Amino acid sequence: MSVQAAEQWKKRRSWAKEIQGWLFTSPYLIFTIIFFLIPLVWSIFLVFQNWNLISPHPTFIGLKNFQEALASPRVWQAFFVSYKFLILFIPLVMAASIGLALIVHSIPRFKSLFAVGFFLPYLASGVVSTLVVQGILSYDGPFNATLRSLFGVSIDWLNNGWTATLVIVLLMVWKFSGYYALIFLSGLQGIPDEIYEAASIDGANAWVRFWRITLPMLYPAFYTVLILAVGLMFSIFTEPFLLTKGGPNMATQTWQLEIYYQAFNQFRSGYGATVALINAVVTLVSIVIIRRIVEAWGRRYGW
């Protein structure tokens, strides 16, 4: 075989490799073009259009969608409600998931059993957990029946803004704390025992050890969970959709409810896409700000 032939063979082989590589990634490429790139470009056009799905032709209306969205009390309500959820949810879910992780970590036996047991709520379909909550808390439901027989009071849980908010937040805490606990658990397992031993010798009690060692050492897990939880709070749909329809008096109105309502109930595609875009921007900006704050906190502990 001449040198030239060898070279040619090598070239062909490298071409074959290229083709094979692209062939194997082709499912991804096709999928990305149809369900990522085209919608991405289309969404840019949509936000400038007035288009209900019944009329055949969209009309260009410039920034009118943005003007309407920024003046809409429904959108502003979604904006405020997402922060209301955030402020209630983050401390509760952090305390619950760190607590669960600590229990699983320090329990001598049946670790996996408890870890899986605490994780099970995550598996519940939002529809089913909502069904259960609605059943328990309905006005003549078992919870009110118990309250009535014990204290003689009945509370209309889902028709009061604050209790309805609290119910949805607690439902989310129930669902996600076991899942987040697994993230904290791997953080806990990464803390070397020597640090605790050294601290004990120095006379630090369990309380001090938790605040000065465990919590700062859990920073990476804390960071991950925080970002997940913030993202989650800007994308709640199922629970308020079924439980309260955003009510009472829009107290549980969320971004996703508004997008669903405008795009798929009122069939206003352009306006729905605009609200979605605003939602995404608000979420991203919020996450960036929260990241900055938490990273500053982390730097104090040398992360």
Next chain:
Amino acid sequence: MAQTQSQQAAVLQGQKTRQRSGRRVKGLWLYVLAVPLLVVMAFPYLFLILQSFASWDQVNRTFLPTSFTLRSYQWIFNGGGYLAQPWLQALLNSILVTAVDSICMVALGAIVGYALSVMEFRGKKLINNFILFQMFYPGIILLVPTFLIIRYSGFYNTYWAMIIPKMMSLWAVFMYTGFFRSVSPEVIEAARLDGASELQIVFRIMMPMARSITTIIFLFVSMERWTDLMWDLIVVKDASRQTLNVLLSTMFGPYGTYQGPLYAAGVILTLPVLLLFIAFSRNFVKGVQLVLR
């Protein structure tokens, strides 16, 4: 001398037993804390099951029903009275959509992940970076245009509308890419020298090695597919093609007094996922931590 030594040993022994009993007591209060917590976490499931068997005049009236009946389940399986809904059809729809999508998400994830880690070709790095970008890109912006694509491609109100847009999980691709990168290249070279095709390498050699991560990926993607609400709700309007999750959500209001069957449907909806996880729970914690890291 020997006496002091044995004394020392006895003292040490005593310390040890004291330590051990101390640990046992400490463990005990942990269980006292953990077991009730477990009951609290399981409570909605217990409530769901109890209500699904409660006789209809007691549904949603008490935490602990006293008389039980199979009527709720009979209602579901017979398609019961005049408010009959295609519950069984919905269950089959759910199984079909979830099974096809989960298998596709795992298989495509493995194939593409293999290409993006083991294979060498121009543009690979770009694609890897683009996947990261896509994973962080807020999907909500794509919702309306993706719906329009489904609507204008004629897939609206068909199984395809539920199946095709969720056939691929970028997360699965990402996980497999990371895992296959850690496989030693000698294994792959040896297989190539033995004349194995690249597809054979993926499914005969790589996948058996990736069993634990595949289990976790499969569990997570199938669970997410099974419980998806918004997408399945907007692309399918005929009750005969709706998934069980969607059908149950549309039954929230109009059923009114027929709450029992809703709980039975809830049990049927929850049980498959629960059983699947419990079946794989032995390696679950370790596997999940591998994935979450």
